[in-house]
Amino acid sequence: MNMDIATVNALPYEDFVNILGNVVEKCPIITAAVWSRRPFVNLTALETAISEFIDALPESGKEGILRCHPDLAGRDLQSGTLTRESREEQAGSGMDALNSAEASRMARLNEEYKERFGFPFVICARMNDKANILRQLSERCPNERAVERARGIEEVKKICRLRLQDLVLIDAPNKL
Amino acid sequence: MNMDIATVNALPYEDFVNILGNVVEKCPIITAAVWSRRPFVNLTALETAISEFIDALPESGKEGILRCHPDLAGRDLQSGTLTRESREEQAGSGMDALNSAEASRMARLNEEYKERFGFPFVICARMNDKANILRQLSERCPNERAVERARGIEEVKKICRLRLQDLVLIDAPNKL
Structure with missing residues (x-):
């Protein structure tokens, strides 16, 4: 469609x-x-x-773009206020089915990340599973602010590409 | 508050x-x-x-900013999908109580405006009444695109100022 x-x-x-x-x-x-x-x-x-x-x-x-993104497995997921796209993406990567230890770890790392950078950790959930997301969040926390800003924007673009592909036909390679 | x-x-x-x-x-x-x-x-x-x-x-x-604005007395007002702020502003200037002739004229001029410029007519509804809005919409339709873009952004800033004043205390002039 x-x-x-x-x-x-x-x-x-x-x-x-x-x-x-x-x-x-x-x-x-x-x-x-x-x-x-x-x-x-x-x-x-x-x-x-x-x-x-x-x-x-x-x-x-x-x-500003990064700050418009919800936390992964955060408040908006718990309260049902995610956008439809975010809800599906977070569910697809298992963010809505963390066990208690994973949920605590995610919450703690999200807070640490936001405290350090003043924007949330953004990653393309559809290209990563639960374990990978937790690992990258942990690894990215010590980075420099400018590095994380650029990295977050790269992830925004990956998310954007997949959302676009859900709506618009990919170029037919042999179309005359 | x-x-x-x-x-x-x-x-x-x-x-x-x-x-x-x-x-x-x-x-x-x-x-x-x-x-x-x-x-x-x-x-x-x-x-x-x-x-x-x-x-x-x-x-x-x-x-892009202008295109994020709803029409005055338009589809979003009819269907109840205006943001709270827009709903109150449009109601305050009488946009939700147009008579049939006014509603037709507004709809026709809105379409004409959007067709000409590719963005909607934006005006600070709280600083204008119904008659004034209709008059300005009519007068602004023949303008140049760049003029209307700049004029629309001026109105966005007026709307923004009033929305800010609803949330944040105005500077106390004699505060030490």
Whole structure:
């Protein structure tokens, strides 16, 4: 049921933002901004436009993007206030089924990370399982702030790519 | 019940974004970004930080902000999907109580505006009444795109200022 790129290009901005507005978590402004750059020749071009918009933001804006992300296995998961996309992604990587020791460890490391950096640990949950997420969170905590900001944004782009692929047809390689 | 600026400055980013995240409609990234610039000496400094962040965005980003705004007396008002802030603002200026002729005129002008500019007509509803909004919408339709983009952003800042004043204490002029 994914749209082809011609359908995407023909969408009025309201529909474009309604459908694609959460490919970067809680940042519909980004989707809404790249609508100005349509038509897109393919999905990759749309993804690139989003990526370039993010890269052109000041560092505070990149941190702003990270701060719009929920904790993994955090408050929003417990209270049912995750976005649909985040809920599915966190469930897929087992974040909703941590045992008690894992949950404690995750909560402690999330707090440590946020305290140190002033933004949450962001990782593409669909490309990682539970053990891997816990390991990376632990390993990334001692990093420098600028390193983690850049790393978090890389992960935002991976999440964005997978969300886009759920909505828009991937370029047909042999299409004439 | 408004917070003083010291309380605002002491908020962790999650609370800061939860409380202030919609001072620019559906753009929590902006609030989340300016958290990096705390502490703020007063409400004006916070408002200025938001304003400067907006001004530093590329033109597409400014259009993105405008596209995150609902139509006045539009689909979201009819379907009850406005944000709380927008609902109150639109109701306050009479947008939820248009007679049939006014509603038709508003709908027609909104469509004309969006068709021409690729973003919605944005105006600070709390500073205008029904008649004034309809008049300005009609008068602004023939403008140039760049003029309307800048004008819309000015209105976004007025809306933001009033939303901030609902949450944060205005600087006490004689405070020692």
